[in-house]
Each structure stands twice: as structure tokens, then as C-alpha cells.
Amino acid sequence: MRSPHRRYTAPIALFAVAGLTLAGCTGDIAAEEAADADCSEYEDYGTFEGEEVTIQGTIVDVEADRLIASWTDFATCTGIEIDYQGSRDFEGNIAQLAEGGNAPDIGIVPQPGLVQLLAENGYLMPAPAEVEANVDEFWSEDWKAYSVFDGTFYGAPMLASVKGYIWYSPAEFEEKGYAIPTSIPELMELSQTIADEGDHLPWCAGMESGEATGWPGTDWIEDFVLRQAGPEVYDQWVTHEIPFNDPQIVEAFDAAGEILKNPEFIDTESLISTPFQDGGLPILDGECSMHHQASFYEVNWGEGVEVGPDGDVFAFLMPPMSADDPIAVTGGGETVVSFAEGDAITAVMAHMSTDTFANLRVSEGGSVSANNGVDSANASSPLLEQTIEILQDPEATFRYDGSDLMPGAVGANSFWKGIVSWLSGDSARQTVDTIESSWPS
Amino acid sequence: MSVSPVDLPVSRGTKARTRGAIEVAADDSTKTGRVKKRLTSRRATFAAVIIAVLWTTPTFGLLISSFRPAEQIRETGWWTFFANPAFTLDNYQDVLFSTSSSSPQLGSYFVNSLAIAIPGTIFPLVIASMAAYAFAWIKFKFSGPLFILIFALQIVPIQMALIPLLQGFGTILRPGQQWLHDVVPFIPEQNYLPIWIAHTIFALPLAIFLLHNFISEIPSEVIEAAKVDGASHTQLFFRIVLPLALPAIASFAIFQFLWVWNDLLVALIFSGGTGDVSPLTQRLAELTGTRGQDWQRLTAAAFVSLVVPLIVFFSLQRYFVRGLLAGSTKG
Amino acid sequence: MTTADLIGKLIQVIGGLAIFAAVVGLILFLVDRAPKRGRDYWQLAAFVAPALLLLVSGLIYPAIRTTYLAFLNRDGDFTGFDNFVWAFTQPDAVRTLINTVVWVVFVPLLSTSIGLAYAIFIDKSRGEKFFKALVFMPMAISMxxxxxxxxxxxxxxxxGREQIGLLNAIVVAFGGEPVQWLQTSPLNTLLLIAVMIxxxxxxxxxxxxxxxxxIPLEQIEAAELDGASAWQRFTNVTLPGIRTALVVVVTTISIATLKVFDIVRTMxxxxxxxxxxxxxxYTQAFRANEVGRGAALAVLLFLxxxxxxxxxxxxxxxxxxxx
Known part of the structure; x- marks a missing residue:
């Protein structure tokens, strides 16, 4: 070691160079330009100069920007500094963070099942009275019930999506003279017609989603349970009042299997290995006609694809069993819960449960809320406008995505795995028996 | 413990050995040239090229893909690029410059990653080499069983250790951080300390195990000779053990650096709920969007985050010096 | 991030490193000057205590806690060996265990021998650093x-559809039918193992x-002068010279392989x-919220x-x- 100090030069130089170059692109541009916000809306909350509220959730990237944009004015006017950190691993980490005493002030939790888990372990604070008042005013009973555990109400819903959409190409339907089916038998008939015409398959789907592979299949089952057996059975099913291998559930698997396991209707071979993001794209190439996926699939179509009744693709709601049955939809959303107490936290949570916030967020685009104060005209696309109308329709039955309500051992594990083995050849009976045996006692 | 074959000349006296190390290292370059011709056979070169090609092709595919437009990445194989080149920098543009208000500038994440990884490499390295030295050259009761226990700790899954550590930090470290913030307002309450400590702890079992095996390889004559000259353990450690174990230290440093650099879990858990200390991996992980719609961006992201570990790899290579132990074999 | 933030971060890092260096230096300086009586003890403590302290709080305690959790059910009641019984009787238990063994046999063996062969082949060759970087790269790429x-x-x-996977593109180019690599057992396990290797x-x-x-140069040269073939030089000089390193590598890779889950999870x-x-x-403890079962499996890994x-x-x- 002839020159002992040489060995330190490399790392130090590296750090120094990095520091210098990065100083260039860090920029001191952060000075808020929100000075001209209209604060009259927010006067009631008071001011909390210099207080910081941390929020975490699964929402990232563009969606995170839109979220932040929707509370910017509120933050400026009340002086609360809101620090949002989005992470796709939030669901996996939050219980550990809470257990270790390192949870954020507020969490935006995408599953009622997880809210329940956090509540049962005593990590959550009951929702402030202001929040409950807002939820009573702006949300339906169905929605509120999903945040109540053991009689305690924990937080307001935020955004929503509707799951049972069937995507199609309006141009193709018009050209071939297909009508939007109004009942399940009509849907099956249409599938048969398309299959008989022979130049492409009626359906396409993708079930691959990394560790969550199989989840798109759970949506199919849930849609059929809700439509065939009705909302009461659906509730009993997700709360395990009836076992998972109840005959009515087997019927739902069989009904879904008439499409998903039928090589005349769908490419059964590549179904499991196709990423769910790519599942519906063959519609654009005329390789299939229909794709069952939630409203949020809108973001997966890619740039330049117009989504609308006269666009490249659009979606209709999966029809009820018979045309005169009432509308029933499954869907999902987030719940805003708090891990700590404080006036600033209460103010933020209260604001996030108002119609003002919901309208601001919906206007930012890309998403909707089930808040009945939302003006559907604020929606950023025809599909989202339609979604809001469904969510606000007092006649429509809304049920939360079943796998999100079941215990993690089922909803985030054996149900997904069951779908995979069912699609790979297991019978519906075998599949539901295996899932039932995994239900925690 | 290198056992030299019997027919090899092992001559020189003990005294010359310690010095020999330095001399041989010094004229290493000339000797290398002489040996080169005889050692690299054509077949070996061929085999090496095959391995290199096999190992590089998948990555090469990713590199090509990172310059292709999103639709093409999804629909055609990367090799079609050569027949039908459609070149774009969009993926890199998205990774490097897409500003979103939730994560304004990539630079901030870069600084955080470096600020986590540099101490996160140096701390465990120093603590582990000290412990490794003690296990190798200080005789004490239970040193064997203790060493085995430490090495076996490698199997403890990090995920299982997070909660206890978090709780510990909450009671001990938090007040300290708060105090530090009050005294030096420049340092935010949420600083890197918990992340450094966590990385240090998780690195120790492997580091001690790896370094111990190299440090114990140092011929005992070298150590004994120095002891006779009256060197203390501290002197032995700095003057003899550290220089001689440099290749092992360098190779561990490379790996520890890139493990910390690529870590997301520890950073997420110990960052304390704010983005102030989030590393690059956090930003890259969210590039795909909430619904995983933009995964093609990850092709470029993988290479952006690869650059720094490669720089570290190349710059630490120089410590893989030949012949540090030359002339000091044991018979 | 503002310049003030950047300075704050620099202060943290440089300050952290400086304080660390000062503390370590001071401790070593002090024990060197400790009174003759008990100096050995103090020196030993200075060298080992920091590591032990960190390990006890950060890994040993969690390991004990995990073992304890392995005997509890999801409600925190003591259930004896139920979780272990479950681990061996769940539908996929046998398959999972066999797979784990296959992983632990193949990965250390193949990656060590290929790594060793490659290291020897390129040793002292022109462009050694570059060649090394090629094989090193997979390690540096994030999961x-x-x-x-x-x-x-x-x-x-x-x-009939265009393949974007290299393997299937090759198969199709030779007139074969595309294969569902990752869905075909037991081939898929071997293909996942290939990723780990x-x-x-x-x-x-x-x-x-x-x-x-x-390895001392003169040993190699002496072997050459004796007219030993490349293989003889390898078995007589190189192998004995790197035996410890081989043990380290095989051990480390074996343990890493036992712990691996991200490859399986993502693919x-x-x-x-x-x-x-x-x-x-991982699934049981962090997805299914069955911490006890997860802990039991962790204990199984330990065994x-x-x-x-x-x-x-x-x-x-x-x-x-x-x-």
C-alpha cells in the first residue's frame, strides 16, 4: 500500500461529484405558487401554521399527483403541511409499521379487510365526529358499513372503482350489428354468435399479476355470485356465514367457467400467463371482442386509444341475470383511516370526507368517488361519468370486492391460487374445497 | 491454512515474509505479463466467452428494450429491433425527468440513496472486520460457538426482524433524533440513522463470516512476528490485518454497497413515514403507476440504478491485488 | 429538495461517518493504553462488543421472538406444535420441501463451479475487469x-402470435410449438433456479x-517450472489455495438460496x-396474516x-x- 490515502479518494470523489452534479438538478423551485388559492371554503377548519401531517397509501405516480393537487388549496389555507408518500408495498408494510410504532398519521387503505385487521389489532383511532357526520351525509349505508367494525366507525371512503365492466369495441359492435346484452343469457348468446362467425374469439383475458396472479378471476366469480345468488348470499359468503364450498358458489364458478374454461370462447392456454395489463389489448387488433375488467382498466389502453361510446373501446356493465333484475355491481375503493390523533389530523380527515374534496379529486381526472355530492359532469371521461351515475343510483346494489373483504389468508392468497389451479384444470368443486380449508378458523 | 504441495520451494525466513508481501505486490505487473501467455489457453478463452454471452444476453435484451417504444416492447421481441429499429429515449425521459409533485426530482432520491449506501457499507465493514479479527486471532472462551452462532444468524429472515427493531428504535432512537434536530436544525427529525443501523445489523453475520475466513488465512508467522515486536491488537489490526485482507474487504464492500443500493424494504420500513429519506428504489418502484400500466419504464429504470453499483465495482477492483500474501506460506 | 436540505443531508452523512470514525478510533486508542492488568479483556471487548451488541438487539432477539411466535395461533394463544403440524400437512407441503432441497442442491453447486471456472479463465487476461463486470451485472440489477x-x-x-420471449422465439424459429415455460412443472422450478444461478x-x-x-505467485510459477499441466496446477495449487473461499461461497449461496422468495413470488x-x-x-406471515405459521416455517428454515x-x-x- 504505497499510497495509503489513495484508497479513500474514490468514494469521496464519487460522493463529491454526485453531490455537485445533483445540486444542479435539485433546484430550489419548491416555493409554493399557490398564493392565490380561494380560502373562504376552508376558513372553518382554522389554521395550523407549521403542523405536519403524514399520509401513506398505495397510490403512486400520476394518481398521487392528482391526489396531492386536490388538497393543495386546503393545505395552503390551513397551513398544514401534508407529506404524502405512496408505495405499492404499503399494504404489506403498514401492519408492521403500526406494530413498530412508525405508522404515518393517516393511511389510505385500499381494502376493508386490511382496515379491519388494523382495527382489530388496535392500531387505528376511531374516526373523528366530523368525519362520521360527513360520511352520513355523503355516502350510502352500504359504503359506510365497510368501515365499521365492532360498532366503531374508522374512516371515510375516498375513491371508488366499479369492477364488473365488459370492455368492447363500439365500432365492431356497430359493424356486425351486435347489441349490448341486457342479461347474462344474452351475453352468452352473443359470445356464441361471435364464436360461430369464426374469425376471432369472443373473449380475452389476462390473469398474470406477479404475486397476485389470479385476481382478475376472483372478480369474475364475485360478479356471478352477486348476480346469480344475490347480495344476501354474497354478504354471507364474504363473512363466511356460508362456507366457501357452498353449492351457490360452485354455481358461480361453473357459470364463469362457461366462458373462462371454454376454448371456443377464450384462449384458455395463454389465459394464465398473460399479464392482466395486456389482457384486453387484443380487442384493439380485432383478435377478440370482449374483456371483463374494472373501470380502472381505462389507464391500460395506452396512449392514443380513445375511450368512449364512439371511440376505439368502451365498456358496458356486466348485465344482471335477467333484463328486469335491478343493477348490482361489485367495486372497490380506499378508506382513509388515522393512526394518531390531533387537531390537524382531524382537519385533514374531515376535509377528505367532504364533497368539496371529492369534486376536486374527480375533476383532476382518472378516478371517481362514491360521494353523492360529486357532480358527474366533473368526471374526466364518459366511462367515469357513467360510473358515478351507477354509484349514485339509489336503486343499484353496491357490494365491495369480495376478495378484499375476506381474511388475507383467503382473499390475498388461496382465492387467487384457487383461480389459477381451477383454470389449469381443477374442477370447481375441488377448488372451492381447497379454498374453504384455508379459511382461518 | 493454505496447504502448499510438498514439492514447492518454501524457503525464506520468517522475517523476510512480512516485507516480501510488499515487494511482490510492487513488481506484480511485470510478472503478470510473463505468466499471461502460459495460462490463458484457447479453450479457456472460448469457455469464458460462452459464459459471458449466456450471462449477458438476457440483460442485453433489457438494454435494447429500454430504447424501444412502449407498444413495441409489449408486442414484438427485442431482437426484432435489429431488423426494424425504432429508437426512442422516452423510457429514460420518463425515468429521469418525469416530474410529479409527489416525487419532484430524481436528484433528491439519488442523494438519499448515496447517503444511505455509503455509511451503510462502511459501518458494517469496520465493525465486522474488527469482530472477524477478534474471532480469528484473539483466543477467548466460547469464541468458536459464538462465531458459529453469528454465522448461523444469516438465516434469520429480515422480515422477521423488522418489528422488534422498529419498536426498539421507537423507544431509544426517536428521542435522540428529536434532540439532534433541536440542536442542529439542519438535520431533520427523520434522518438516516435508523436505516444505517438496520443495514449494519443485517449485514453483520455475512460480513463477519466472510471476513473471518480470509483474516484467519493470514499466516500465523506474520502475526506472531509482529507480536514479538511488541505490537498491540490495535496495531496488528491496522498495520497487518487490514492491508492483507484488502481483497476480501473490497469484495464484501462491493456486495454490501449494491445490496443497500437495491434495498427497498428496509428503507420503507425505517424511513418514518415521510419521503425525506426515500432512496432511488422507492421512486423506481412507483414508476409503473398504481395499476402497473407503465411497466416498460422499468427497462430504463433498471439501467439508471445500475450505473452506481457498476462504478463502485470498477473502482474497488484495484484492491484485488495479486500476491499480498506472497512469500509467507506455511509449510 | 432545496439546497438547505442537501446541506443537511451532507452534514448528516459526513457527520455520521466522522462520529463513527472518532468513536471507533477512540475506543481502540483507549484499550491500547488500558492498564496492563485486564488489557486483553478490554481489547477483546472493544473488538467484539459492538458487533455483538447490534446482533443481540437486531437479530438474536428477533430470532427468539420468531421461535416463540411459531407456537402461537393468529389470536396469540399458545397452540403447541399445531403450526408445525400444519406446515407438514398442508396440501403443497411435500412439493414445497422437495423444491427447496432441489434449489439448495443446484444453486450453490452450479453457481460456484461456473463462477470459479470463469474466474480462472479470465484471470490475468486482457480486459479482465470488463469480463468480470459482465457476469457481475446480474447481481447489481435490482429484482x-x-x-x-x-x-x-x-x-x-x-x-401463431408473435413471441416476445427469447426461448419461445428460438423454439418457434426451429419449427416447434411455443412452450408455457413457467406453467409446466417440473421444468418451471429448474427455470427459476436458472435465474438464481x-x-x-x-x-x-x-x-x-x-x-x-x-495465491502466492511463486507457487504457481514453481508448478509451471515442474511442467504441471493446467489441470494439475488447478488441483494442486489453485484449489488448496482457495479452499476457505470456496467454503465461504458455497455456504453463503446455500443460505441465500434457502431464504430466496422474491424470484418465486414475482415470476x-x-x-x-x-x-x-x-x-x-413470506406468504403466511405477511400476506395471509398467519404470523404463527410464517414463524413456524422460518424455524423450519433454521433447521x-x-x-x-x-x-x-x-x-x-x-x-x-x-x-
């Missing part, structure tokens, strides 16, 4: 990147290369008979590592004997 890399290799599209070879190569450089989610113990552990531990105990004992 997210690796997932996509291998998607472009194993991807499947049904016949691809990653770990870099580790083996770097450590072994550093060790090869430690097949443990479906199609590919699950391994670590993946089940699986015992043979490796025992082997290392032997090596260590031999080593101390010689000295």
Missing part, C-alpha cells in the same frame, strides 16, 4: 429489473477471484408447483440450515487444529 429481464426470456404467447454466479466469481489473487407466485419454504413463510452449520463447525475446528 424488479431482473423480473422483466426474465420475462423477455420465458414469456409465452399462444401459437444467473444472479449468484457473480458473487461466487468476485469472491473466488479475489481469493485466487491471494410464478408459487403457483404451478414452484413454491419453496421461504415463499410460503434446514443446520447441516451447513455443522459442516462449517467442522471446517473451523480443523482450521484451529492446524494453527
Amino acid at each position: 424488479v429489473g431482473a423480473g422483466i429481464i426474465w420475462k423477455f426470456v420465458y414469456d409465452f404467447k399462444s401459437q 444467473w444472479i449468484q454466479t457473480g458473487f461466487a466469481m468476485v469472491v473466488l477471484s479475489a481469493s485466487i489473487k491471494g 410464478t407466485a408459487g403457483n404451478f408447483d414452484t413454491s419453496v419454504v421461504a415463499n410460503e413463510m 434446514l440450515v443446520l447441516p451447513i452449520v455443522i459442516y462449517n463447525v467442522r471446517v473451523l475446528a480443523k482450521q484451529r487444529e492446524i494453527r
Whole structure:
């Protein structure tokens, strides 16, 4: 070691160079330009100069920007500094963070099942009275019930999506003279017609989603349970009042299997290995006609694809069993819960449960809320406008995505795995028996 | 413990050995040239090229893909690029410059990653080499069983250790951080300390195990000779053990650096709920969007985050010096 | 991030490093000047205590806690060996165990031998650093990147559609039918193992290369003068010279392989008979909220590592004997 100090030069130089170059692109541009916000809306909350509220959730990237944009004015006017950190691993980490005493002030939790888990372990604070008042005013009973555990109400819903959409190409339907089916038998008939015409398959789907592979299949089952057996059975099913291998559930698997396991209707071979993001794209190439996926699939179509009744693709709601049955939809959303107490936290949570916030967020685009104060005209696309109308329709039955309500051992594990083995050849009976045996006692 | 074959000349006296190390290292370059011709056979070169090609092709595919437009990445194989080149920098543009208000500038994440990884490499390295030295050259009761226990700790899954550590930090470290913030307002309450400590702890079992095996390889004559000259353990450690174990230290440093650099879990858990200390991996992980719609961006992201570990790899290579132990074999 | 933030961060890092250096330096300086009586004790403490302290609080305590949790059910009641019974009787238990063993046999063996061969072949060659970087790279790529890399290799599209996976493109080019690589058992497990080997070879190569450089030159030259063939030089000089390093590499890779779950999770989610113990552990503890079962599987992993531990105990004992 002839020159002992040489060995330190490399790392130090590296750090120094990095520091210098990065100083260039860090920029001191952060000075808020929100000075001209209209604060009259927010006067009631008071001011909390210099207080910081941390929020975490699964929402990232563009969606995170839109979220932040929707509370910017509120933050400026009340002086609360809101620090949002989005992470796709939030669901996996939050219980550990809470257990270790390192949870954020507020969490935006995408599953009622997880809210329940956090509540049962005593990590959550009951929702402030202001929040409950807002939820009573702006949300339906169905929605509120999903945040109540053991009689305690924990937080307001935020955004929503509707799951049972069937995507199609309006141009193709018009050209071939297909009508939007109004009942399940009509849907099956249409599938048969398309299959008989022979130049492409009626359906396409993708079930691959990394560790969550199989989840798109759970949506199919849930849609059929809700439509065939009705909302009461659906509730009993997700709360395990009836076992998972109840005959009515087997019927739902069989009904879904008439499409998903039928090589005349769908490419059964590549179904499991196709990423769910790519599942519906063959519609654009005329390789299939229909794709069952939630409203949020809108973001997966890619740039330049117009989504609308006269666009490249659009979606209709999966029809009820018979045309005169009432509308029933499954869907999902987030719940805003708090891990700590404080006036600033209460103010933020209260604001996030108002119609003002919901309208601001919906206007930012890309998403909707089930808040009945939302003006559907604020929606950023025809599909989202339609979604809001469904969510606000007092006649429509809304049920939360079943796998999100079941215990993690089922909803985030054996149900997904069951779908995979069912699609790979297991019978519906075998599949539901295996899932039932995994239900925690 | 290198056992030299019997027919090899092992001559020189003990005294010359310690010095020999330095001399041989010094004229290493000339000797290398002489040996080169005889050692690299054509077949070996061929085999090496095959391995290199096999190992590089998948990555090469990713590199090509990172310059292709999103639709093409999804629909055609990367090799079609050569027949039908459609070149774009969009993926890199998205990774490097897409500003979103939730994560304004990539630079901030870069600084955080470096600020986590540099101490996160140096701390465990120093603590582990000290412990490794003690296990190798200080005789004490239970040193064997203790060493085995430490090495076996490698199997403890990090995920299982997070909660206890978090709780510990909450009671001990938090007040300290708060105090530090009050005294030096420049340092935010949420600083890197918990992340450094966590990385240090998780690195120790492997580091001690790896370094111990190299440090114990140092011929005992070298150590004994120095002891006779009256060197203390501290002197032995700095003057003899550290220089001689440099290749092992360098190779561990490379790996520890890139493990910390690529870590997301520890950073997420110990960052304390704010983005102030989030590393690059956090930003890259969210590039795909909430619904995983933009995964093609990850092709470029993988290479952006690869650059720094490669720089570290190349710059630490120089410590893989030949012949540090030359002339000091044991018979 | 403002300039003030940047300065704050620089202060933290430089300050942190400086304080660390000062503390370590001070401790070592003090023990060097400790009174003669008990100096050995103080020196030993100074060298070992920091590591032990951190390990006890950060790993040993959690390990004990995990073992304790393995005997509790999800409500926190003591259930004896129920979780272990479950671990061995759940539908995929046997498959998972067999897979784990297959992983632990193949990955260390292949990645070490390929890494060693490569290190020797390129030793002292022109462009050695560059060649090393090629095999090192997989190790440096994050798991997210690796997932996509291998998607472009194993991807499947049904016949007639354009393949974007390299393997299927080759198969189709030779007139074959595309194969669902990751869905076909037991081939899929081997293909996942290939990914792990691809990653770990870099580790083996770097450590072994550093060790090869430690072999005294005169030994190699002497062997050459004696007219030993390349293979003889390898078995007589190189292998004995890097034995310790080999043990380290094989051990480390074996343990890393036992713990691996991210490859399985991201590529097949443990479906199609590919699950391994670590993946089940992760799923149970952090997805299914069955911490007790997860902990039981972690304990099982700890037991699986015992043979490796025992082997290392032997090596260590031999080593101390010689000295």
C-alpha cells in the first residue's frame, strides 16, 4: 500500500461529484405558487401554521399527483403541511409499521379487510365526529358499513372503482350489428354468435399479476355470485356465514367457467400467463371482442386509444341475470383511516370526507368517488361519468370486492391460487374445497 | 491454512515474509505479463466467452428494450429491433425527468440513496472486520460457538426482524433524533440513522463470516512476528490485518454497497413515514403507476440504478491485488 | 429538495461517518493504553462488543421472538406444535420441501463451479475487469429489473402470435410449438433456479477471484517450472489455495438460496408447483396474516440450515487444529 490515502479518494470523489452534479438538478423551485388559492371554503377548519401531517397509501405516480393537487388549496389555507408518500408495498408494510410504532398519521387503505385487521389489532383511532357526520351525509349505508367494525366507525371512503365492466369495441359492435346484452343469457348468446362467425374469439383475458396472479378471476366469480345468488348470499359468503364450498358458489364458478374454461370462447392456454395489463389489448387488433375488467382498466389502453361510446373501446356493465333484475355491481375503493390523533389530523380527515374534496379529486381526472355530492359532469371521461351515475343510483346494489373483504389468508392468497389451479384444470368443486380449508378458523 | 504441495520451494525466513508481501505486490505487473501467455489457453478463452454471452444476453435484451417504444416492447421481441429499429429515449425521459409533485426530482432520491449506501457499507465493514479479527486471532472462551452462532444468524429472515427493531428504535432512537434536530436544525427529525443501523445489523453475520475466513488465512508467522515486536491488537489490526485482507474487504464492500443500493424494504420500513429519506428504489418502484400500466419504464429504470453499483465495482477492483500474501506460506 | 436540505443531508452523512470514525478510533486508542492488568479483556471487548451488541438487539432477539411466535395461533394463544403440524400437512407441503432441497442442491453447486471456472479463465487476461463486470451485472440489477429481464426470456404467447420471449422465439424459429415455460412443472422450478444461478454466479466469481489473487505467485510459477499441466496446477495449487473461499461461497449461496422468495413470488407466485419454504413463510406471515405459521416455517428454515452449520463447525475446528 504505497499510497495509503489513495484508497479513500474514490468514494469521496464519487460522493463529491454526485453531490455537485445533483445540486444542479435539485433546484430550489419548491416555493409554493399557490398564493392565490380561494380560502373562504376552508376558513372553518382554522389554521395550523407549521403542523405536519403524514399520509401513506398505495397510490403512486400520476394518481398521487392528482391526489396531492386536490388538497393543495386546503393545505395552503390551513397551513398544514401534508407529506404524502405512496408505495405499492404499503399494504404489506403498514401492519408492521403500526406494530413498530412508525405508522404515518393517516393511511389510505385500499381494502376493508386490511382496515379491519388494523382495527382489530388496535392500531387505528376511531374516526373523528366530523368525519362520521360527513360520511352520513355523503355516502350510502352500504359504503359506510365497510368501515365499521365492532360498532366503531374508522374512516371515510375516498375513491371508488366499479369492477364488473365488459370492455368492447363500439365500432365492431356497430359493424356486425351486435347489441349490448341486457342479461347474462344474452351475453352468452352473443359470445356464441361471435364464436360461430369464426374469425376471432369472443373473449380475452389476462390473469398474470406477479404475486397476485389470479385476481382478475376472483372478480369474475364475485360478479356471478352477486348476480346469480344475490347480495344476501354474497354478504354471507364474504363473512363466511356460508362456507366457501357452498353449492351457490360452485354455481358461480361453473357459470364463469362457461366462458373462462371454454376454448371456443377464450384462449384458455395463454389465459394464465398473460399479464392482466395486456389482457384486453387484443380487442384493439380485432383478435377478440370482449374483456371483463374494472373501470380502472381505462389507464391500460395506452396512449392514443380513445375511450368512449364512439371511440376505439368502451365498456358496458356486466348485465344482471335477467333484463328486469335491478343493477348490482361489485367495486372497490380506499378508506382513509388515522393512526394518531390531533387537531390537524382531524382537519385533514374531515376535509377528505367532504364533497368539496371529492369534486376536486374527480375533476383532476382518472378516478371517481362514491360521494353523492360529486357532480358527474366533473368526471374526466364518459366511462367515469357513467360510473358515478351507477354509484349514485339509489336503486343499484353496491357490494365491495369480495376478495378484499375476506381474511388475507383467503382473499390475498388461496382465492387467487384457487383461480389459477381451477383454470389449469381443477374442477370447481375441488377448488372451492381447497379454498374453504384455508379459511382461518 | 493454505496447504502448499510438498514439492514447492518454501524457503525464506520468517522475517523476510512480512516485507516480501510488499515487494511482490510492487513488481506484480511485470510478472503478470510473463505468466499471461502460459495460462490463458484457447479453450479457456472460448469457455469464458460462452459464459459471458449466456450471462449477458438476457440483460442485453433489457438494454435494447429500454430504447424501444412502449407498444413495441409489449408486442414484438427485442431482437426484432435489429431488423426494424425504432429508437426512442422516452423510457429514460420518463425515468429521469418525469416530474410529479409527489416525487419532484430524481436528484433528491439519488442523494438519499448515496447517503444511505455509503455509511451503510462502511459501518458494517469496520465493525465486522474488527469482530472477524477478534474471532480469528484473539483466543477467548466460547469464541468458536459464538462465531458459529453469528454465522448461523444469516438465516434469520429480515422480515422477521423488522418489528422488534422498529419498536426498539421507537423507544431509544426517536428521542435522540428529536434532540439532534433541536440542536442542529439542519438535520431533520427523520434522518438516516435508523436505516444505517438496520443495514449494519443485517449485514453483520455475512460480513463477519466472510471476513473471518480470509483474516484467519493470514499466516500465523506474520502475526506472531509482529507480536514479538511488541505490537498491540490495535496495531496488528491496522498495520497487518487490514492491508492483507484488502481483497476480501473490497469484495464484501462491493456486495454490501449494491445490496443497500437495491434495498427497498428496509428503507420503507425505517424511513418514518415521510419521503425525506426515500432512496432511488422507492421512486423506481412507483414508476409503473398504481395499476402497473407503465411497466416498460422499468427497462430504463433498471439501467439508471445500475450505473452506481457498476462504478463502485470498477473502482474497488484495484484492491484485488495479486500476491499480498506472497512469500509467507506455511509449510 | 432545496439546497438547505442537501446541506443537511451532507452534514448528516459526513457527520455520521466522522462520529463513527472518532468513536471507533477512540475506543481502540483507549484499550491500547488500558492498564496492563485486564488489557486483553478490554481489547477483546472493544473488538467484539459492538458487533455483538447490534446482533443481540437486531437479530438474536428477533430470532427468539420468531421461535416463540411459531407456537402461537393468529389470536396469540399458545397452540403447541399445531403450526408445525400444519406446515407438514398442508396440501403443497411435500412439493414445497422437495423444491427447496432441489434449489439448495443446484444453486450453490452450479453457481460456484461456473463462477470459479470463469474466474480462472479470465484471470490475468486482457480486459479482465470488463469480463468480470459482465457476469457481475446480474447481481447489481435490482429484482424488479431482473423480473422483466426474465420475462423477455420465458414469456409465452399462444401459437401463431408473435413471441416476445427469447426461448419461445428460438423454439418457434426451429419449427416447434411455443412452450408455457413457467406453467409446466417440473421444468418451471429448474427455470427459476436458472435465474438464481444467473444472479449468484457473480458473487461466487468476485469472491473466488479475489481469493485466487491471494495465491502466492511463486507457487504457481514453481508448478509451471515442474511442467504441471493446467489441470494439475488447478488441483494442486489453485484449489488448496482457495479452499476457505470456496467454503465461504458455497455456504453463503446455500443460505441465500434457502431464504430466496422474491424470484418465486414475482415470476410464478408459487403457483404451478414452484413454491419453496421461504415463499410460503413470506406468504403466511405477511400476506395471509398467519404470523404463527410464517414463524413456524422460518424455524423450519433454521433447521434446514443446520447441516451447513455443522459442516462449517467442522471446517473451523480443523482450521484451529492446524494453527
